[in-house]
Amino acid sequence: MNNYFSINDIDSLGNWVNEAIEMKKNPLSNKTLGTDKTLGLLFFNPSLRTRLSTQKAALNLGMNVIVMNFTGEGWSLEYGDGTIMDQGTSEHVKEAAQVVSQYCDVLAIRAFAKLENREDDYNENVLKNFIQYATIPVINMESATGHPLQALTDAITITEHKIIDKPKVVLSWAPHPKALPQAVANSFVEMMQCMDADFVITHPMGFELASQITKKVPIDYNQENAYKDADFVYVKNWSSYNDYGKILEDNSWRITAQKMQLTNNAKFMHCLPVRRNVVVDDAVIDSKNSIVIKQANNRTYAVQLVLKKILENI
Numbered sequence: 001m002n003n004y005f006s007i008n009d010i011d012s013l014g015n016w017v018n019e020a021i022e023m024k025k026n027p028l029s030n031k032t033l034g035t036d037k038t039l040g041l042l043f044f045n046p047s048l049r050t051r052l053s054t055q056k057a058a059l060n061l062g063m064n065v066i067v068m069n070f071t072g073e074g075w076s077l078e079y080g081d082g083t084i085m086d087q088g089t090s091e092h093v094k095e096a097a098q099v100v101s102q103y104c105d106v107l108a109i110r111a112f113a114k115l116e117n118r119e120d121d122y123n124e125n126v127l128k129n130f131i132q133y134a135t136i137p138v139i140n141m142e143s144a145t146g147h148p149l150q151a152l153t154d155a156i157t158i159t160e161h162k163i164i165d166k167p168k169v170v171l172s173w174a175p176h177p178k179a180l181p182q183a184v185a186n187s188f189v190e191m192m193q194c195m196d197a198d199f200v201i202t203h204p205m206g207f208e209l210a211s212q213i214t215k216k217v218p219i220d221y222n223q224e225n226a227y228k229d230a231d232f233v234y235v236k237n238w239s240s241y242n243d244y245g246k247i248l249e250d251n252s253w254r255i256t257a258q259k260m261q262l263t264n265n266a267k268f269m270h271c272l273p274v275r276r277n278v279v280v281d282d283a284v285i286d287s288k289n290s291i292v293i294k295q296a297n298n299r300t301y302a303v304q305l306v307l308k309k310i311l312e313n314i
């Protein structure tokens with residue numbers, strides 16, 4: 001594999017999940033694969049899990065890691081072709097990507113949606129330009145429209161915790177005071193379409209994800225109905241795709257213990273970070289059915305598998 005940009009770069013999700021679960025049993029089994037190789041991490045946004053789990057995975061493979069935060073520390077980059085750069089941007093991605101490629105063997109980038117212009121975000125300007133101009137493999141650590149490392153993690157976590165072959169999985173929208181991207185939800189939906197599961201999305205009217213991503217996945221606008229018999233409740237806020245970036249602070253969509261009672265003793269999942277008692281009640285995230293900490297642990301094995309596949313191909 002060369003780049004890991006989206007879920008579509010996974011040739012067989014089932015095989016990848018099994019391989020990651022095997023790797024988790026002995027994370028140091030490939031500890032020389034990355035010897036003398038350098039991983040560069042570029043962050044245009046904050047992170048806890050992605051940054052540390054990716055560093056940890058790289059260390060498990062014997063790689064060196066260098067990290068750069070662009071927010072406040074990097075030059076402001078230009079992505080437009082032919083732009084007269086007499087405004088705010090100081091350096092073009094054409095140079096930046098080629099320069100960084102000389103210092104590293106693999107590059108990983110986080111660049112969230114700006115949520116100002118849907119076309120700009122869905123064009124994936126930042127990641128696609130880095131992929132075009134970098135001369136080394138590029139990994140998506142959450143781009144404008146996707147978070148495929150999180151989705152691979154979620155596939156691993158569901159596989160580990162399911163007690164029936166075809167579980168019912170609900171992707172449940174929750175309220176949030178700030179406009180959040182659709183990236184986590186998009187990649188989760190794409191990933192679930194490759195898994196054997198009874199999958200349903202529940203959200204308020206007007207919060208539909210892009211139809212080119214949801215395809216034929218059923219949508220239930222009645223949250224309580226969607227929760228019936230669920231084995232997994234995967235919670236995430238996203239801002240509107242149709243009314244791009246619009247938020248809705250509707251408390252009635254918050255995840256409560258009462259709603260979880262409607263499920264088949266469902267596991268509670270969230271990618272984190274999560275706002276307690278806004279998105280989900282303490283009683284749910286602190287309950288024995290909450291697997292968010294175990295889910296976050298699997299971030300290491302998901303990205304370690306991706307790095308392993310890239311290193312084997314360099």
Ligand code: AN0
Pocket residue numbers: 112142180181182183184271272273
């Ligand atoms: C980000 C998002 O929703 O895309 C990152 C999640 C992994 N969340 C926040 O900004 C709170």
Ligand code: CP
Pocket residue numbers: 046047048049050051142150271272273
């Ligand atoms: N889930 C996730 O990507 O977390 P961070 O934003 O902390 O990296």
